[in-house]
Amino acid sequence: MGLGIAASLLRDGARVTGFDPGEQRRDAFAALGGATVTSASAAAEGADIVVSVVVNAEQTEALLFGADGVAAHMASNAVFVSCATLAPAKARALARQLEASGRHYLDAPISGGAQRAAEGSLTVMASGSVAAFDRASPVLEAIAGKVYRLGDAAGQGAAFKMVNQLLAGVHIAAAAEAMAFAASEGLDLRAVYEVITASAGNSWMFENRVPHMIDGDYTSRSAVDIFVKDLGIVIDMGRANTFPVPLASAALQLFVMTSAAGMGRDDDASVARLYAHIAGLAMPGEPVVKTDRS
Structure with a gap:
């Protein structure tokens, strides 16, 4: 930037x-x-x-x-x-x-x-x-x-940005979960993207990040570790003010797990890859890891 x-x-x-x-x-x-x-x-x-x-x-x-x-x-x-x-x-x-x-x-x-x-x-x-x-x-x-x-x-601009980052991180994590869920149902991911971007479930992050998932292109535009940092700040702010941020906390753990899996410097849409690896899903650009679901 x-x-x-x-x-x-x-x-x-x-x-x-x-x-x-x-x-x-x-x-x-x-x-x-x-x-x-x-x-x-x-x-x-x-x-x-x-x-x-x-x-x-x-x-x-x-x-x-x-x-x-x-x-x-x-x-x-x-x-x-x-x-x-x-x-x-x-x-x-x-x-x-x-x-x-x-x-x-x-x-x-x-x-x-x-x-x-x-x-x-x-x-x-x-x-x-x-x-x-x-x-x-x-x-x-x-x-x-x-x-x-x-x-x-100073400080007010930073606080507004953290509200934005809370939403952005949760929306990326939700988009990744939704697309992995769609893959688990055997749906055409491009059709899912077309339908959702014309429906109430859409978000700016869904519209922007899901094409990365569909193309299997995780070249970093904004890295996973950026949201490890930013959502970590949100959590710290919430703890300091005794204010609960459970959705941001759950999203943070997804980014932390994705980073721990070796994708910290990859595009933040890589949260979808984490889901694919855990569930043994066929996602574009990702090898299928067999899992025992019996």
């Missing part, structure tokens, strides 16, 4: 310097006309806006304040746009630390995947000060189809 965001900014006419630990992605960005450097601090040197597209809170903190941290290299009144999914409490803590240096923090988790990032049509769930929004506005206009301003302090 970071490459797509950077490409959208270039297309909008911005001057963008990018860093990614992966040389292949740096080369891909350079091929688009972007400037690349070999460290995060070099990319942030004197920058008015730094956009961070990393996986989790630990990476965000390291990017800001670690050995190659960008915080000290940004312009004095710059804004850090944090697009990672992290716990609200962590977003607030990072914001306090950065804002103490006179810089701004925009809590701006994103939704839409790599395709919408490349199209500049992401959904951004953002919260932060008026100054943070004002400084970040050129980026938000370039990368997003919808920007929701959800509060004047």
Whole structure:
């Protein structure tokens, strides 16, 4: 998604310097006309806006304040746009630390995947000060189809994103269970997809992920381990607030089992493969594992 965001900014006419630990992605960005450097601090040197597209809170903190941290290299009144999914409490803590240096923090988790990032049509769930929004506005206009301003302090954007991730994780797990159930009944999976997407049982995740299952293509667009992380945050938030989240908990265990079965870096639709392996089902692209059901 970071490459797509950077490409959208270039297309909008911005001057963008990018860093990614992966040389292949740096080369891909350079091929688009972007400037690349070999460290995060070099990319942030004197920058008015730094956009961070990393996986989790630990990476965000390291990017800001670690050995190659960008915080000290940004312009004095710059804004850090944090697009990672992290716990609200962590977003607030990072914001306090950065804002103490006179810089701004925009809590701006994103939704839409790599395709919408490349199209500049992401959904951004953002919260932060008026100054943070004002400084970040050129980026938000370039990368997003919808920007929701959800509060004047970091943490609110993160909380909204966790509501989204609860639903997304449960919907993926439900879609995988439904398609494996259909396979166990010997149904034509393409016909199931056609019927359900025209019926009340449809969801955005069903419509988006089930084609991966039908094609037997588990090339990662969004990895299983992303939902191990994100639903884990949901569970932690629920426990901290003494709020039950039983559906999210059940979905988390499915993602954990799928990861434990060696599919953590594969597409999150791989939960369907877990069902296939357990039940000995013939799913596209998967060998049948015989089970004794007597």
